[in-house]
Amino acid sequence: MYDIGIIGAGPIGLACGIEAQKNNLSHVIIDKGTLTNSIYNYPLNMTFFSTSDKLEIGNIPFISHGNKPNRFEALEYYRRVASHWELNLKLYEEVLKTEKNEDYFKIETSKNTFLCKNIIVATGFYDLPFLMNVKGENLPKVKHYYDEPHPYFQQNIIVVGAANSAVDVALETFRKKANVTMVIRETEIGQNVKYWVKPDIENRIKEGEIKAFFESKITEIRPFEVDIITPEGKKTLKNDFVLAMTGYKPNFKLLEKMGIQFHEDAYKTPIYNEKTHETTIPNLYIAGVVCGGLKTNKWFIENSRIHAEQIIQNIKNIKNKIS
Structure with missing residues (x-):
């Protein structure tokens, strides 16, 4: 006892x-x-x-x-x-x-x-982790935890989210030569993102070095593609890994x-x-x-x-x- x-x-x-x-x-x-x-x-x-x-x-x-x-x-x-x-x-x-x-x-x-x-x-x-609850989320290429950038070298990756973890992952993998796209539900990068990091990610997006789809979400994940819905309609993106930093x-x-x-x-x-x-x-x-x-x-x-x-x-x- x-x-x-x-x-x-x-x-x-x-x-x-x-x-x-x-x-x-x-x-x-x-x-x-x-x-x-x-x-x-x-x-x-x-x-x-x-x-x-x-x-x-x-x-x-x-x-x-x-x-x-x-x-x-x-x-x-x-x-x-x-x-x-x-x-x-x-x-x-x-x-x-x-x-x-x-x-x-x-x-x-x-x-x-x-x-x-x-x-x-x-x-x-x-x-x-919060799940996205979309078809294909159980594929091995979908990660809800991030460890290091090396596996994503020269890969097409999607980072889901706009908070600190998502921003850190996007910037680090981008600087290790990954082709990074962010899919973000909100209209902008999170207000609580670290003040010394926020301008960095916003500038990378502005310069087109990191693609970002705001007010958007993933609807389906397949082995080499991902479907997303955006304000402009449905888009299909080439994809090797999905890093879902959804909290x-x-x-x-x-x-x-x-x-x-x-x-x-x-x-x-x-x-x-x-x-x-x-x-x-x-x-x-x-x-x-x-x-x-x-x-x-x-x-x-x-x-x-x-x-x-x-x-x-x-x-x-x-x-x-x-x-």
Whole structure:
């Protein structure tokens, strides 16, 4: 019987495990992928927006070579943190089912069964991409994650989207000699695109170096072609790869199966106590990005690290009252 079962081994899940250790509460951290699986799936050359000090957890300094750390440095850092705190990690174990009993939860995974007095869900949002729901989206040439530009050298690629990830992918593959076309639902490049990048992509489009179809969307994908609908009508484009940078969403299916309730808003925000992060189900908590529902730009590592302290303090207070 563990005091706390933590679902998600990202930075916030690790922070929850560290706070549990500090307060002599037993814990287990379960993740269907590797340690910090979302960061692992970031582009290989990705650099964080935040400085390294804002990504620190567990009082372990994060020293990076530049002002802002990259993916490789972050993976190294969180491995070091997990090892230093001797966190109880169960990686590559998917949570299949949770069952609430009177005094504890039973968590069934693809490998084990765990009994926990409390559960913290810190699953982030990067594991489930928004699908375009078009014919041919399941073809191998369609990617919802981007790693590096080399495979797209001299290839006809379509980048779907107009936010930061899509813009970064379009610019990087263009500079590695891919023939890049952007297909964008909106009328312009996203307003939240990094201010030092936005003029670059707009100038590349203006100069015709990167083609862009605004107010457009893909209607069908075939092995060597893609159909799109534009304000001027249907067009068929030669195509080798589709990089669908359409964004990601929390694992709502898991939350719903656990009985978590949601506000009736556009973002499907989970209902929880903002001071303790406890949901409407006693002893079931949420932490990190998942607290924002579809508003995935509300919570980040730097402003949700505090969730771990709030949750563990509440669990400790309840435990002390009972004892």
